[in-house]
Amino acid sequence: MPQEQAPIGRVTRSSTRGFVGAVRLPEPEIPVFGSFCRAEAQRGQSAVIGLIYNISIEDDAFARQVATAEGITPEQLADTRFNRQVPVEFSALAVGFRLADGYRYTLPPQPPLTMAAIHPLLPGEIRGFSERPEWIPLVLGAPEIPADDLLAAALRLAAAARAEAERAPFLLSTGRECARLLSHDLTRLDNLLRMLVV
């Protein structure tokens, strides 16, 4: 079992297709777009693997008042940023799940429950999960999210989790898989491949 990292947040709502987590800013790291995460489900029997596709910072009337006020002091600025319970909310798309004997590349049988801890995937876990490309169709087929940008960001992060010498072969093979899946939509494929090499 890989070493456990501190959670980046907790599930506030979820469905089979994904989950939403909330985190306060002082938490160790704000999650980044396209990063892999997991949340425990089925009483620990499985862990849903998610790709973070939307990060939003909530506000309230006081935050708006402070933002537009003249003469805000550095202490008030720090207070508003670090102390006030204004959460960062992030949404993750379910792209598979992990059982005791390995990864599955379909939607999970059950979503994680409210308050389940959300952990970032460690580099070894990212390598293990992305070793096979079957999760890619779940991203490309996801409605109402920036699927191509998300896939490109996730693939770049998955490549970065590998040794230098393995990165180009990994991107080449996953690029081929994308070409196969998007053979009917060359404009979209072209756009995706351009994002991969940036």
Add this chain to the structure above:
Amino acid sequence: MSLDFPALLPQVDGLGRSAAERAAELGARLPHAFQALGAAARVPREELGRLLARAGSRWPGAFPSAEPIDGVFACPPHPERLNIFAADGSQVYPDRHGLTLFYLINIGSIHIAHGSGDPPEVSSTPRLLYEESDLYGEDEGLMPSALIDGQRDAAELAELAHRSEARPEGPSLAILDNGLLLWLALQMKDSHRPEVTRILGDYLEQLGRLKSAGTAVAGFVDRPRNANVLALLHLASLSPDEVNEDSLHVKPWRGLTDRAIFARLLRPGERSARFEHASPVNERFRAAGHAVEFFYLCCGEDQIARIEVPAWVGADPALMAIVHSGIIQQCRTPGGFPYALVRAHELAVVSSEDRQALEEMLAEALLRHGLPAQPSQKSLTKQWTGARRRHRL
């Protein structure tokens, strides 16, 4: 929806009309009251002293300080480093229809180290009170809400004293979201005397701790409705022979407030002269060395607050400068109300969601110990009908 809005409409309109008429009438009297302020300032202090002596201890006015009654004081420079402490409290009163008898006091507080650039230190400290000695007073009746409010006020002050005693670097200002006088003593009159005495003693002890820590203490009263200075203006218009109970009962400025007068006198950043509360409650404070004084402060365009300070702050120009400049600086961001108090309130408030979560925790604890966790039937029926679908107009 239970409220019959069509029936209310003409009454609401009547309210608006009446308020407009009253505002016009008060506006017409305001210049006379303003002139009376100037006239009172010209009354020799010896004569004013004789008038005040004749007014008696029940006169609800204000004793002038050594400062001119119509004095205006510009905002002094703000210190580079200043520790600002603010505390506020909220409470859940005992409910005999609830799951069990208890009450809760929650104190929110903040320490802003102005000039450090560091995020402030914040805290929220709840206290659940449920023992028989907490719940019942000397008369064996359930603790009245006024006594719980008094305990909350003392706990706010204790939190400020605790933070001040850490003696962080630089001068310190402690702010409360209310006046400094504990009105509990007047509200409760002769009932619950032991509890009132204990709370008042605790409160005065906390003021003593703040004084020992060298912290400037101030109570901030937003939109004050007091008329103590107006009572002084009326008194100053009388000759000593005219001062009697009947003449003091005449209220030539009825409906006007001190705030209206000082809104005309003060520009943003400026403060009025200091006055001392003529309330009988202040006698207890005076005896303990904490007589409460007040002044009016223009915290922003058309924003007049009443600031209450202990006499030892009023008498110390350095502490007064901290109170004056510190509050003005704090009022800049939220536009006329101290930032530190906004945050202390936010940290203290017990929301309806918090209350619900607390009730759930209590129910679990009762069940775990083999007790029923059921509100009264009356409370249950209110929950049922409270969930009725409501239709908007």
